[in-house]
Structures are given as C-alpha cells and as structure tokens.
Amino acid sequence: MSHAYGILAEYDTPAAAMAAAQRVRDAGYTRWDVHTPFPVHGMDAAMGMKNSPVGWFTFLGGLSGYTGGMVMIWYMNAYNYEIVVGGKPMFSGFYAFPVCYELTILLGAFGSIIGMLILNRLPRLHHPLLKNMRFATVTHDKFFVVIQCDDHKYNETQTRTLLQTGAKHIEMVEE
Amino acid sequence: MSATSDHTPAYTTTTPAELQRVPLVQNQRSLAWISDKVAGIIEDDAPRWWWYAFIPSFLIATVGFASIGYLITTGVGVWGLNNPVMWGWAIVNFVWWIGIGHAGTLISAILFLLRQKWRTSINRTAEAMTIFAVMCAGIFPAIHVGRVWLVWYPLPIPNANDIWPQFRSPLLWDVFAVSTYFTVSLLFWYMGLIPDLATIRDRLRLQAQHLTGPAAQFINKAKQAVYGFFALGWTGSNRHWSHYEKAYLLLAGLSTPLVLSVHSIVSFDFAVSQVPGWHTTIFPPYFVAGAIFSGFGMVLTLMIPLRSLFKLEEIITERHIELMCKVTLATGSIVGYAYGMEFFIAWYGGNPYELYAFKNRAFGPYWWAYWIMVSCNVISPQFFWFKKIRTNMVAVFVLSIFVNIGMWFERFVIVVTSLHRDFLPSNWGYYSPTLMDVLTYVGTMGFFMTLFLLFIRFLPLIAISEVKGVTPQADPHHELGGAQKEVSH
Numbered sequence: 001m002s003h004a005y006g007i008l009a010e011y012d013t014p015a016a017a018m019a020a021a022q023r024v025r026d027a028g029y030t031r032w033d034v035h036t037p038f039p040v041h042g043m044d045a046a047m048g049m050k051n052s053p054v055g056w057f058t059f060l061g062g063l064s065g066y067t068g069g070m071v072m073i074w075y076m077n078a079y080n081y082e083i084v085v086g087g088k089p090m091f092s093g094f095y096a097f098p099v100c101y102e103l104t105i106l107l108g109a110f111g112s113i114i115g116m117l118i119l120n121r122l123p124r125l126h127h128p129l130l131k132n133m134r135f136a137t138v139t140h141d142k143f144f145v146v147i148q149c150d151d152h153k154y155n156e157t158q159t160r161t162l163l164q165t166g167a168k169h170i171e172m173v174e175e
Numbered sequence: 176m177s178a179t180s181d182h183t184p185a186y187t188t189t190t191p192a193e194l195q196r197v198p199l200v201q202n203q204r205s206l207a208w209i210s211d212k213v214a215g216i217i218e219d220d221a222p223r224w225w226w227y228a229f230i231p232s233f234l235i236a237t238v239g240f241a242s243i244g245y246l247i248t249t250g251v252g253v254w255g256l257n258n259p260v261m262w263g264w265a266i267v268n269f270v271w272w273i274g275i276g277h278a279g280t281l282i283s284a285i286l287f288l289l290r291q292k293w294r295t296s297i298n299r300t301a302e303a304m305t306i307f308a309v310m311c312a313g314i315f316p317a318i319h320v321g322r323v324w325l326v327w328y329p330l331p332i333p334n335a336n337d338i339w340p341q342f343r344s345p346l347l348w349d350v351f352a353v354s355t356y357f358t359v360s361l362l363f364w365y366m367g368l369i370p371d372l373a374t375i376r377d378r379l380r381l382q383a384q385h386l387t388g389p390a391a392q393f394i395n396k397a398k399q400a401v402y403g404f405f406a407l408g409w410t411g412s413n414r415h416w417s418h419y420e421k422a423y424l425l426l427a428g429l430s431t432p433l434v435l436s437v438h439s440i441v442s443f444d445f446a447v448s449q450v451p452g453w454h455t456t457i458f459p460p461y462f463v464a465g466a467i468f469s470g471f472g473m474v475l476t477l478m479i480p481l482r483s484l485f486k487l488e489e490i491i492t493e494r495h496i497e498l499m500c501k502v503t504l505a506t507g508s509i510v511g512y513a514y515g516m517e518f519f520i521a522w523y524g525g526n527p528y529e530l531y532a533f534k535n536r537a538f539g540p541y542w543w544a545y546w547i548m549v550s551c552n553v554i555s556p557q558f559f560w561f562k563k564i565r566t567n568m569v570a571v572f573v574l575s576i577f578v579n580i581g582m583w584f585e586r587f588v589i590v591v592t593s594l595h596r597d598f599l600p601s602n603w604g605y606y607s608p609t610l611m612d613v614l615t616y617v618g619t620m621g622f623f624m625t626l627f628l629l630f631i632r633f634l635p636l637i638a639i640s641e642v643k644g645v646t647p648q649a650d651p652h653h654e655l656g657g658a659q660k661e662v663s664h
Contacts, residue, residue, distance in 0.1 A: 085341055102436065109359045113362050
C-alpha cells in the first residue's frame with residue numbers, strides 16, 4: 001500500500017501560481033515547491049527563498065584552476081625538469097598566465113554546474129511527481145504548487161483550501 | 176491553443192506606437208504552441224529534404240576522413256606544404272572553424288549578460304554550431320603535426336625522457352584555450368538543454384498512453400529512458416530553477432572572457448612570432464572581431480534555410496535576422512578598419528620588412544586572395560546598412576555566404592602571404608594546395624553538416640523553456656500571464 005507524498009494543485013497562469021505561492025509562504029509551510037515550465041520572474045520572492053549560493057562553487061573552482069595552473073607550470077618548467085628556452089626565465093607569471101586564465105574558466109565552469117547539481121540534489125531519476133501523469137504538463141504549459149505531507153503544518157483539508165483559489169485541479173500524489 | 180494569427184490583442188499598453196518593439200514570438204502564440212512546434216520537429220518523421228541533405232553530408236565526411244587516413248599513413252607530404260610555407264590549409268581551416276564557433280558563444284553568453292532577449296530563439300542552434308565547429312577545428316592541429324601518434328605531447332604529461340611540455344610557447348596556450356573552449360561550450364549547451372530534454376521526456380510519457388502495439392511502445396520506452404536519463408530528473412521545481420539560473424548566469428559570465436580569450440590566444444600563435452605580417456599587436460582584437468563576424472555569417476547561413484524549412488518564422492522572426500545582420504555589419508566594419516590600420520602601422524612603424532609584407536600581400540603573387548578577402552569582408556557587410564536588404568532573406572543568405580568565403584580568405588592571406596616571402600629571397604616560394612588539402616577541408620564541412628543535421632533531428636533546436644520565458648504569457652505581472660486587469664490612470 002502506497003502512502004501519500006503530498007498535495008498537488010494545478011494552475012493555468014503564472015500569476016495564479018504565484019498568488020498561491022505567496023499564500024503558502026505566508027502560512028509558514030517549509031516542505032513545498034512550485035513547478036513551472038520556465039523560471040517565473042519574481043517567484044523566488046513569492047516563495048520567500050534566499051539568493052542561490054552556486055557562486056561559491058564557481059569561486060572555489062576558479063581559484064583552484066588558477067592556483068593549480070600556476071603550481072603545475074612552475075613544477076613542470078622550473079622545478080622538476082628545467083629547460084632553458086631562448087634565455088627566458090624558468091618561471092614567470094606572465095607566460096604562465098594564459099594557461100592559468102583558461103584553467104580558471106574551465107574549473108569555474110565545472111564548479112558552477114556541479115554546484116548547481118549538488119544544491120538541486122540532481123540527478124534524481126525517480127521522483128513521486130514524475131510518476132503522476134497530470135504533472136507531465138509541467139514542462140509544457142501548466143504551473144503546479146506541491147505541498148508535501150511531511151510538512152509540519154500539513155493538514156489535508158486546510159492545505160487543500162489554501163491552494164484552492166485559482167486552481168484548476170487539486171489531487172493527492174502518492175509516493 | 177486558442178491563440179491564432181487572427182487573434183486580437185487582449186490588452187493595450189501605454190507605450191507609444193513608435194516605441195513598441197516587434198514581439199519576439201509573433202501572433203501571441205500560447206506556451207503550448209511553442210513546445211508543440213519545437214518538439215514536433217523531432218517527433219515527426221524526418222522530412223525528405225533532411226535525407227537529401229544528410230546523405231551527401233555523410234558521404235563527404237567519409238571522404239574527408241579517408242583523406243585524413245591517407246595523410247596519416249603516408250605523411251604530411253601529401254599536402255602542398257613546402258619550404259617556406261610550412262603552415263598551409265590546415266592552420267587556415269583551423270582558425271576559420273574556431274572563428275565560426277565564436278558567434279555561438281557571443282549569442283549564448285555576451286547577449287545573455289546584456290539582457291538581449293532575442294537571443295533565446297537562436298542560442299541553442301548557435302551553440303550547437305559552436306561545438307561542431309570547434310570539433311572540426313580540433314581535427315586540423317591534431318593531424319598537421321605529422322606524426323599523429325605523438326599528438327599527446329602538448330598535454331601536461333612527461334614524455335619518455337621525463338620532459339614536460341614547455342609552457343613558454345603560445346602553441347601550448349592554444350591547446351589549453353581550445354580544449355577549455357570546447358568543454359565549457361559543451362557544458363553550457365548541455366545545461367541549457369536539461370529543461371528541454373525534460374519536455375521531450377514528458378511528452379513521450381503522455382504519448383505513450385495512446386500508443387498501440389509492442390514495437391511502438393518499446394521505441395517510446397527506449398526514447399523515454401534516453402531523454403529521461405539526460406534530463407537528470409528535472410521537475411521544473413522553482414527551488415531548482417533558482418540554482419539553475421544562477422549557475423547559467425555564472426557560466427555566461429565565465430564564457431564571456433573565455434570567448435574573448437580564445438581567438439586572442441589563437442592570434443598569439445602568429446603575433447608572438449617574429450614573422451613580418453604576423454608580429455603585430457592589433458591581432459587579438461582584430462581576430463576576435465573577425466571571429467564573431469564569420470560566426471554570424473555562418474549562423475545566418477544556417478538559420479535562414481532552417482526557419483523556412485521548419486516553418487519557424489514566428490519564433491525566428493525577421494527581427495531576429497535583422498539584428499544578426501546588424502551585428503555582422505558592426506563586426507565587419509571593425510574588420511575593415513583593422514585591414515586599413517594594419518597598412519597604416521606597416522607604413523608608420525618604419526620597418527621595411529613589415530611594409531614589404533603588406534605591399535606584397537595586396538600586390539604580390541597572392542593579390543587575388545587579398546582582394547577576394549577585401550571585397551567579401553569589407554564591401555559585402557556594408558549592404559546591411561539598408562533595411563530593405565536586412566529583411567530580404569535571399570539577399571541576407573547570399574551575403575552571409577560571402578562573409579564565410581571572405582573570412583576563409585582572410586586566414587589564407589595571413590598564413591600564406593606572410594610566409595611565402597621570408598627574409599632570404601633565395602628561400603621564396605609559391606604555395607598551392609593539393610587535392611588532399613581540398614578533400615580534407617571539404618570533408619570537415621561534411622562532418623559539420625552531418626553533426627548539425629543529426630542535432631536538428633534528435634534535439635530541440637530552439638530553447639523551448641527560454642522562448643516561453645520571454646513571452647508576455649510568462650510574465651505574472653502581465654494580463655496574458657494571468658495578472659488582474661489594472662484600472663488605467
């Protein structure tokens with residue numbers, strides 16, 4: 001016997017979903033989400049979300065790319081096996097810079113995308129919502145608000161009423 | 176799908192008529208229409224013209240790879256290289272292909288940072304073009320080394336004598352620049368694809384309900400598994416979108432200095448040497464502008480047939496083509512200015528070798544290449560000053576072909592004319608390509624078209640979620656997005 005995952009409410013317009021999100025936010029729910037076919041401008045504020053910390057992953061990636069590149073070039077050309085080329089110095093930050101610049105960008109890019117995946121807990125190929133057929137239009141033209149049953153404020157009738165305004169359809173999603 | 180072309184606008188704005196912009200998606204198409212239209216392209220059977228394009232492209236690619244096989248088994252002597260021109264078509268083609276890629280990154284990254292919303296209709300295809308162009312470019316340096324099995328020497332791995340690569344060489348900088356460029360472009364492109372792959376996955380799930388017969392169901396399941404795997408379980412969650420958009424912005428911010436650096440570093444391959452005609456400080460900005468110019472030429476060459484063959488005129492509108500023409504005009508004019516400035520500096524710099532190299536470029540044995548370059552790159556973009564020409568698709572297509580030709584000749588002129596008459600007149604020569612040079616180059620075009628045609632068959636060629644996001648229906652503060660009608664003041 002499967003148990004309930006949460007309540008799913010379907011809306012036709014981004015404005016209706018945003019109004020519902022504001023009500024859910026003001027009611028103090030914590031385990032809930034809005035699902036939309038594209039990022040809706042202003043939805044983060046409507047959900048009471050903070051700025052995303054992905055930038056820290058990018059920064060760490062870029063920093064390790066730059067320092068790693070400098071250390072690598074110094075080690076290879078000035079420490080481990082020195083070869084004189086055209087009387088140039090064995091190590092100089094100038095000639096090492098183009099490569100380190102590229103490595104900063106390379107590892108910064110990996111940092112951004114890996115940071116995004118870690119923060120989003122992706123990939124996650126099995127999800128209760130992905131089994132729901134109605135939810136399949138989330139990537140098409142419908143907007144959904146989902147409140148999970150394990151939210152401490154969750155109460156089936158009250159939560160349903162909260163989502164009612166503007167909703168086209170409300171149903172329970174099973175785990 | 177209630178919105179049709181005869182639909183009267185349901186709202187009025189207070190913006191004066193002359194300041195109103197042409198909408199990015201015409202006829203107020205609904206959100207559903209956008210995904211039906213774009214996903215429909217890969218869900219329908221391949222149109223006949225697709226096969227007519229794909230089969231020759233594939234055959235040409237095969238000939239190209241066969242000629243590379245002949246080169247590897249025989250040696251670089253099968254090419255027209257000889258003293259003093261030791262860099263011939265391989266380097267010309269490498270720089271040309273890499274340059275083409277630059278428009279894709281400009282559209283995906285720089286126009287994103289500049290909040291140019293029109294980029295959403297073209298960025299997916301342009302980024303795909305970038306990736307395939309860089310793949311074609313990467314072939315040439317790898318095969319021009321002669322002993323292809325030693326091509327790993329520039330990687331930071333010690334060779335049999337424990338010697339490391341030597342990072343004082345701009346050729347090594349180039350290895351890092353180009354491989355970073357390819358990797359980051361691929362990451363950026365794939366990240367943009369995630370929500371659209373989820374769209375395809377969800378559509379397949381909905382279609383599965385109406386399928387009969389085990390074969391159709393099996394194919395549907397297999398497609399669901401593949402698209403679903405690469406969609407990473409995307410659910411359109413706003414908590415996900417928040418991190419996603421931040422990461423996308425950061426990738427755009429990283430790709431912008433990247434794209435400017437890649438062709439700068441390619442130009443260092445020339446500028447850091449002592450050869451007259453190469454040793455000039457103007458090269459980095461001049462190469463970057465030329466790269467973007469040639470890339471937009473290629474984007475126009477690809478987009479104009481694509482939008483009419485797939486009937487995408489409402490998403491890739493005349494306005495999009497016009498804006499791309501304007502970028503081509505701007506970068507083309509920078510290139511024309513650079514040609515003039517090179518001559519001025521050659522004269523003003525007072526270096527007789529430098530001055531000779533430039534006189535020889537325009538009036539020496541390769542005068543024909545120089546003047547093909549000037550007519551294609553300096554004269555042809557100037558037609559884009561006229562709106563009549565910018566909105567005439569046939570004229571834009573023809574001019575974009577001239578841009579492609581002109582930019583190939585620019586690289587030919589830079590590489591070959593600077594080398595063929597060096598410091599010792601007894602060393603002078605005249606370089607001509609061989610059949611193998613031509614087959615390898617044409618082969619990479621076949622390879623590019625093969626990859627591109629496969630891309631438009633199997634992946635959404637327009638960023639569905641991004642195009643939806645720039646429509647008024649997507650704006651929760653717009654009446655079409657469901658906002659309550661405000662009382663007008």
